[in-house]
Amino acid sequence: MNVFGDYFDGSGVAGYHKALAIKAIGTQLCRGECRVDRGTHDPAAGARLGFNTTISAEYARAGLKLTPWPCYSGSVLSGINLIESLIGINGLIIHSRCTNLIAALINYMRTKQGAQWVDRPADPQHPAEDMIDALRGGLLAHWPEGRKLLPKLARVNPRGVF
Secondary structure, eight states: OHHHHHHTTTSSSOOOHHHHHHHHHHHHHHOOOOOSSSEEOOOTTTHHHSSSSHHHHHHHTTTTTEEEEEOOTTTTHHHHHHHHHHTTTTTEEEEETHHHHHHHHOOOEEEEETEEEEEEEEOOOOOOOHHHHHHHHHHHOOOOOOOOOOOOOOOOOTTTTT
């Protein structure tokens, strides 16, 4: 998975204007032709920000058709585990210009109770949390059931033995 650009705007402005900014970054990074085949957004964003219209409708008005990323009991932990499974094996390649995402990955922490780390994110940890949420949501949309290891391909030796 390659991440070649990131965007963060913690101003609280949402929807249409953020979508335009995202499209502008995509157009710049893709040398004039930004095509989004599939996009996702935080399903809780509209409720959290108090908008009457949905985030999907605001992004669609700007030309980005998005669907909510998977959200179910345990999806946060599944997404964090998915990110961790990709780091260190060249499964997740992040371009050096993605300074917001890189900083988020460096600073994001799990909850610590006493001397033990617990399997849930520390709260709050903005803006790192916002960047990690977007990454895990996008990865879960791509791999809703997590990454599946492919079975080893059988190799046949000259005698026909596997």
